[in-house]
Amino acid sequence: MSPESAPVKVFIVDDSAVVRQALSEILGKDRGIRVIGHAMDPLFALERMEKDWPDVIVLDVEMPRMDGITFLRKIMAERPTPVIICSSLTGKGAETTLQAMAAGAFAIFTKPTLGVKSFLEDASNDLTQAVRAARAARAAKLIRPAPPKLGADAVLAAASGSEAMAVTTDRFTAIGTSTGGTQALEYVLAALPRTCPGIVVVQHMPEKFTAAFAQRLDRICEIEVKEAVTGDRVLPGRAIIAPGGRHLVVRRSGAQYQVEVVSAPPVNRHCPSVDVLFRSVAKFAGRNARGVIMTGMGDDGARGLLEMRQAGAQTFAQDEESCVVFGMPKEAIRMGAADRVVSLSQIPELIAR
Template sequence: MLRPRKPYKVLVVDDSAVVRQAMQKILDADPDLQVIAVAADPYVAAEKIRKQVPDVITLDVEMPRMDGITFLRRLMAQRPVPVVMCSSLVSPNSETLSLALEAGAVDIVCKPELGVKDFFEDACTVIRDAVKAAAQARLSVRPRALIEKKLTADAVLAAPGPRAMARTTEKVVAIGASTGGTEALRLVLERLPQNCPPIVIVQHMPEAFTSAFAQRLDSLCAVTVKEAKSGDRMLRGQVLIAPGNKHCVLTRSGASYGVDVIEGPLVSRHRPSVDVLFRSVARVAGKNAVGVIMTGMGDDGARGLLEMRESGARTVGQDEESSVVYGMPKEAFKRGGVEEQMALDRIPEAVMRLSAG
């Protein structure tokens, strides 16, 4: 008889007693998570870690005595533990985002906004999922509950019809990623040439950070990277990042493609959802598209990638060895949505090759 798996041990580090209490309540409500300690600053956190090493740490950015980024750097150099950075909606900036990711943060989430019921419930789902995903993260691959209602893409878009889209001269690329995806996407986009095919990306990330994330990538890559806005056209050499807390869908006018940013419920526990993007691509681009699913926990994108493949698109999945969390690519592969499975460093070449055919 199989014994139930022990819950992941979590250490919550935040200088606000109200936030510490809220985070403990949110995380302990999930049977897969257990808050073993809380700390008001990194010095107290270090003492807690010496007594019991957690499976994952939630870490505030701004704290007294030592800021979260400095503590994160020291932690990764001495005793690597998966870390989810928690930040307020009111003070995000591209420098903080870049520093947190470069220092080794597995994910970044927004602190729960108390008193706003719908937002709070969605935030709880995102926080729990991010912490569980981080606890399973393979840090070595980095180069430097409550059961929530789980909706499918049907909640936002009707399933694509059986009719294949007419082939066009231009192909579009849709990429989906979650835990570990911020750095994985950087590695992919940095290797793409300036004339790469039009790309639209869903990376699970809070709304306060997607713009900064796009700015960071734009500063590092030959391609142009920007946060998507409704009406944006899909252009060669340009990458659009779906904004946090909104779904992003592909549109078509004649032989030209664009995107719309739309409201909607959490789909596959996420907003933006990879499934929503991939379904829209299957519906309007069909065989004129390439789909790529990368590192992340859960199954968001697995159904959508299969729909893309069934509509004639070429599809790629990141392999287990190079994934921080082999969840989304694994589910897509199991369901038959992945045509080619490969290591992260081979994906840029595959994007160019498949989009040229």
């Protein structure tokens, strides 16, 4: 049987058991479609899909641990697959709809808040046609290929050994995080006193979302929290967060440190990239900085943390028990990049010292 004539393999990701069952029954009635599995959130889905990758993914937006838009972006960046969004948040003109379209959703179905099962049954013909069309689009290579996975060299050359001062009174901490990081960062930053050393942060987050995230943290934290602007000083009592869609680089200015916001290709398929931030810290701060890699999927930041450790910085990785996703810290630990493995509850004290 040729791939084109084989049933379309579909995986359903939705936190509602009713929706998962209804979609499985509706799509399963079509002999040209085979539902190979379902999961209540994207992280469970990834574990199961790795064993048998689907031709098409049917995806909700509001789910625990990782939202559907973030998952859609990850899929399209790392393993492009047609994704059909089926959510109550995707009404005409809604911000979520625009985000889904921009991220590469093949089709969008808006579920009502009530009577979801009957709606899906009424829309069964449209759903099955969309699934078939999505597989056909993939076969015709209309789904764009994943971009090449670039390293930090695409933005910043590695240290030559002469850029960092041996000792300075300006000390700071660089933090890198991804999935689960918004909650983890809130916990860490809200626990810090205004007297703590400066902080620079890369949190994997889409463009236009980091400003609101920083403003929210600024309201609830004793320290100042802001989205990075080129020229911002790294100061005690201030946390600077990389803007979505651009890289964050720390540079030395005399005995002081300031940040530069850089427009450049994604590194490790992320922009901003933790590896870019950590490399700049290794290059220009060396032993005058600490590095912390926290919860997140993938390996972005692991190599950069190793460069920081080799440059004399103290380095820490969040432990598996307190991570939402033990991906980035696990890779850093595997590479020998972390001086210590610590729990989330220990990180504020390490930064405040």
